[in-house]
Amino acid sequence: MPTEAETEIIDRLKRCGTATLSTILTKRGLNHVFVTGVAPLPGSKPRMVGRAFTMRSVAMREDKLADDKAMNPRLNMQRRATEECGVGEVLVIDCRGDASGASGGMMLFERMRLRGCAGVVSDGGVRDAWEIAETGFPVYAKAVCPPNSTLAHRFIELNVPVSCGGVAVYPGDFIAGDPDGVMVVPQEIAEEVSRQALDYEEQEEFILRRIRAGAPIFGTYPLDGEGLAEYEAERAARRKG
Numbered sequence: 001m002p003t004e005a006e007t008e009i010i011d012r013l014k015r016c017g018t019a020t021l022s023t024i025l026t027k028r029g030l031n032h033v034f035v036t037g038v039a040p041l042p043g044s045k046p047r048m049v050g051r052a053f054t055m056r057s058v059a060m061r062e063d064k065l066a067d068d069k070a071m072n073p074r075l076n077m078q079r080r081a082t083e084e085c086g087v088g089e090v091l092v093i094d095c096r097g098d099a100s101g102a103s104g105g106m107m108l109f110e111r112m113r114l115r116g117c118a119g120v121v122s123d124g125g126v127r128d129a130w131e132i133a134e135t136g137f138p139v140y141a142k143a144v145c146p147p148n149s150t151l152a153h154r155f156i157e158l159n160v161p162v163s164c165g166g167v168a169v170y171p172g173d174f175i176a177g178d179p180d181g182v183m184v185v186p187q188e189i190a191e192e193v194s195r196q197a198l199d200y201e202e203q204e205e206f207i208l209r210r211i212r213a214g215a216p217i218f219g220t221y222p223l224d225g226e227g228l229a230e231y232e233a234e235r236a237a238r239r240k241g
Helices: 004-014 018-027 062-069 077-084 106-115 129-135 187-212 225-240
Strands: 048-059 089-094 119-122 139-141 153-158 162-164 167-169 174-178 181-185
Touching (some): 004 174, 018 174, 089 162, 129 139, 167 181, 181 187
Parallel strands (some): 048 089, 119 139
Antiparallel strands (some): 048 153, 048 174, 174 181
16 A cells, blocks of 8 residues: 555646656656657546556567466566555566567456556557446556467566656656556655645646636747746645645
């Protein structure tokens, strides 16, 4: 279960879009934290925030596949991940960008949903996509892929540093997803980033209201002069209240 401090970070991040998080992280010099090539499952518009629980794969090789088929199912990494990914955590699956075999499907992800996991991010394929989307469980993947994982992947490690969609993900990092995609927020700076992002989000909401009221872009985006003074006054009043 998330701690009280983690819950506060998660609550703030849930109120921020991935575009805002990208802006804040870029200002801090982090330019490689957007998981490229993954998208929500077709027909879904998920929002997802949680800490990373990771699973790493290597390419399938036939001699190892035979060993795996003879293995006790309780040792299977996909099944272990399904049961070991914690409440409020996001399973991040490193498929090396290969979507020719599914990294999971309805049965595994439904179990995770019922256990209280926050979602899944995979830079590989996912099967049973329409069924998963109907459950509302947040899943991001590179592609829909009916063939199972053994065509392409051998999952070998849990909760180790991985690469997913070109991003290094360490266990415990904060993963934030919305309809635009997925951002990784390093755990060491998540507290500060979540506060900065929420402040930025509030300013963006003010800017949008001002534009919709007829204000020109100049002086509004970015705010300066009268627009900035108006925002600061509104912000100060809100903080007092």
